Amino acid sequence: xxxxxxxxxxxxxxxxxxxxxxxxxxxxxxxxxxxxxxxxxxxxxxxxxxxxxxxxxxxxxxxxxxxxxxxxxxxxxxxxxxxxxxxxxxxxxxxxxxxxxxxxxxxxxxxxxxxxxxxxxxxxxxxxxxxxxxxxxxxxxxxxxxxxxxxxxxxxxxxxxxxxxxxxxxxxxxxxxxxxxxxxxxxxxxxxxxxxxxxxxxxxxxxxxxxxxxxxxxxxxxxxxxxxxxxxxxxxxxxxxxxxxxxxxxxxxxxxxxxxxxxxxxxxxxxxxxxxxxxxxxxxxxxxxxxxxxxxxxxxxxxxxxxxxxx
Amino acid sequence: xxxxxxxxxxxxxxxxxxxxxxxxxxxxxxxxxxxxxxxxxxxxxxxxxxxxxxxxxxxxxxxxxxxxxxxxxxxxxxxxxxxxxxxxxxxxxxxxxxxxxxxxxxxxxxxxxxxxxxxxxxxxxxxxxxxxxxxxxxxxxxxxxxxxxxxxxxxxxxxxxxxxxxxxxxxxxxxxxxxxxxxxxxxxxxxxxxxxxxxxxxxxxxxxxxxxxxxxxxxxxxxxxxxxxxxxxxxxxxxxxxxxxxxxxxxxxxxxxxxxxxxxxxxxxxxxxxxxxxxxxxxxxxxxx
Numbered sequence: 001x002x003x004x005x006x007x008x009x010x011x012x013x014x015x016x017x018x019x020x021x022x023x024x025x026x027x028x029x030x031x032x033x034x035x036x037x038x039x040x041x042x043x044x045x046x047x048x049x050x051x052x053x054x055x056x057x058x059x060x061x062x063x064x065x066x067x068x069x070x071x072x073x074x075x076x077x078x079x080x081x082x083x084x085x086x087x088x089x090x091x092x093x094x095x096x097x098x099x100x101x102x103x104x105x106x107x108x109x110x111x112x113x114x115x116x117x118x119x120x121x122x123x124x125x126x127x128x129x130x131x132x133x134x135x136x137x138x139x140x141x142x143x144x145x146x147x148x149x150x151x152x153x154x155x156x157x158x159x160x161x162x163x164x165x166x167x168x169x170x171x172x173x174x175x176x177x178x179x180x181x182x183x184x185x186x187x188x189x190x191x192x193x194x195x196x197x198x199x200x201x202x203x204x205x206x207x208x209x210x211x212x213x214x215x216x217x218x219x220x221x222x223x224x225x226x227x228x229x230x231x232x233x234x235x236x237x238x239x240x241x242x243x244x245x246x247x248x249x250x251x252x253x254x255x256x257x258x259x260x261x262x263x264x265x266x267x268x269x270x271x272x273x274x275x276x277x278x279x280x281x282x283x284x285x286x287x288x289x290x291x292x293x294x295x296x297x298x299x300x301x302x303x304x305x306x307x308x309x310x311x
Numbered sequence: 312x313x314x315x316x317x318x319x320x321x322x323x324x325x326x327x328x329x330x331x332x333x334x335x336x337x338x339x340x341x342x343x344x345x346x347x348x349x350x351x352x353x354x355x356x357x358x359x360x361x362x363x364x365x366x367x368x369x370x371x372x373x374x375x376x377x378x379x380x381x382x383x384x385x386x387x388x389x390x391x392x393x394x395x396x397x398x399x400x401x402x403x404x405x406x407x408x409x410x411x412x413x414x415x416x417x418x419x420x421x422x423x424x425x426x427x428x429x430x431x432x433x434x435x436x437x438x439x440x441x442x443x444x445x446x447x448x449x450x451x452x453x454x455x456x457x458x459x460x461x462x463x464x465x466x467x468x469x470x471x472x473x474x475x476x477x478x479x480x481x482x483x484x485x486x487x488x489x490x491x492x493x494x495x496x497x498x499x500x501x502x503x504x505x506x507x508x509x510x511x512x513x514x515x516x517x518x519x520x521x522x523x524x525x526x527x528x529x530x531x532x533x534x535x536x537x538x539x540x541x542x543x544x545x546x547x548x549x550x551x552x553x554x555x556x557x558x559x560x561x562x563x564x565x566x567x568x569x570x571x572x573x574x575x576x577x578x579x580x581x582x583x584x585x586x587x588x589x590x591x592x593x594x595x596x597x598x599x600x
Contacts, residue, residue: 264502265483265502265503266464266482266483266484266501266502267483269444269445269463269464271444271463284404284406284425284426284444285404285423285425285442285444286403286404286405286406286425288404289403289404289423293401293403295422295423295441297442297460297461298423298442298460298461299442299461299479299480300461300463300464300482300501302482302483302501302502302520303483303501303502303520303521
């Protein structure tokens with residue numbers, strides 16, 4: 001089933017970490033397996049934020065000597081960052097297996113990212129100037145507390161409460177997906193994509209990489225491919241409705257935009273609230289009510305509807 | 312049913328009533344509840360175990376910190392105590408509120424509801440001063456449900472009777488599989504409205520999305536605005552004077568009659584050209600295909 005949510009404040013920052021936590025917690029019944037956040041905060045010009053994981057959560061329980069391997073992997077990450085002339089300005093452990101880096105770098109991001117992911121067990125969750133992507137097993141409240149998201153300020157965010165249907169219960173298959181290697185682009189999805197494998201093979205032929213077998217990752221790669229070729233976010237969303245088969249509603253966030261697309265059958269829900277100050281959307285109205293308890297007007301976008309909002 | 316009086320039914324446990332009403336073999340035979348109605352027996356038009364309520368007995372409940380199950384149980388308790396007018400404040404989009412009410416009741420929700428609002432009801436008059444999520448009034452048998460704002464998809468799915476009214480716009484697949492009753496939409500309706508409907512009427516004052524009336528068996532759809540496209544086997548029908556007056560009266564009743572009247576409405580019915588309308592056996596059909 002899965003639950004998705006998005007919020008964007010027009011022209012100002014807010015405590016989107018706490019808002020998204022409340023929204024996703026209200027959607028817990030739609031997906032208790034994992035929860036993920038893509039939050040767009042403020043950074044210094046030229047700085048890159050990088051979120052990586054160096055092991056799966058389940059490895060911590062069953063892996064003999066995993067702490068030593070994690071230490072080796074982190075050391076190798078630092079070494080390779082320096083090899084790409086990146087300056088590590090900050091580095092902190094969010095959990096034993098997830099790290100947050102602030103780096104400055106003016107080289108080729110894709111090459112650096114690919115080099116880092118060649119390290120066994122290392123996956124970049126996000127890399128960008130504003131995007132911080134956090135995902136882990138458990139509900140929103142647990143993930144938010146573990147990663148200290150309650151105080152995160154930003155202009156917009158998207159999130160996902162996952163019920164695993166087509167791939168494993170692990171961080172790799174959790175949403176959001178970063179649109180590798182495109183800066184600051186993330187995707188959350190509720191649905192099933194029926195031409196996943198044919199589309200994936202097409203994308204792989206064009207040089208894109210997939211880190212999981214989760215059909216939702218295709219939407220991130222599809223978006224990254226279009227944006228890299230100069231297609232606008234709105235046009236990319238429109239193309240997805242025509243080219244991707246299945247039932248889906250998905251949200252895409254970029255550095256300063258938030259977009260949504262719904263399939264031709266309108267088979268997956270989304271409730272939308274719009275005001276002069278903010279736009280909030282979620283699979284169910286209860287999620288919007290979690291941050292806007294007053295009586296408000298909401299509506300369901302129709303089939304093949306595509307919308308993009310500016311922060 | 313023969314030989315079992317209402318007073319006896321009232322004293323029975325749920326399990327005994329199921330057997331007495333002939334539902335015991337339902338799972339095996341697939342047949343549905345069989346009750347022979349007798350117009351002379353007034354009680355036959357209500358459920359024997361449904362509580363007697365007094366519309367003048369009114370109560371307000373603040374649902375702010377109540378879970379859906381607790382709230383539904385509270386309403387049941389109040390109806391058993393004879394409350395006939397219940398006002399629910401701050402429902403805040405909770406799911407499955409007001410379901411399974413089988414008696415007369417004035418029920419007002421002062422706010423929006425989530426999924427499966429007032430489903431499986433038979434008799435109450437409900438007013439929702441907000442919006443509803445997916446599958447509102449699913450399988451409703453009788454009564455009136457009025458929603459003041461918008462509604463989500465599968466609005467009135469499998470509706471069997473009563474009037475279901477949305478003052479705003481509704482999502483896709485409104486009236487899917489409906490078997491009776493009337494759905495009225497003040498605004499627009501999404502794709503596949505009236506999909507596989509079998510009986511009943513859908514009135515859309517605004518525009519209708521694509522595939523309107525797709526694979527409908529029977530029933531009628533009236534559209535005041537533009538139709539994006541008709542579904543398989545859905546065809547325009549001709550208005551009769553009787554329908555014209557019924558449509559005007561029905562929309563006026565809910566204060567949704569357009570200023571210019573209903574002359575501009577389009578009527579859509581089943582073309583009845585699909586496979587389910589021929590008399591061929593499957594083997595014969597294969598030969599033809």
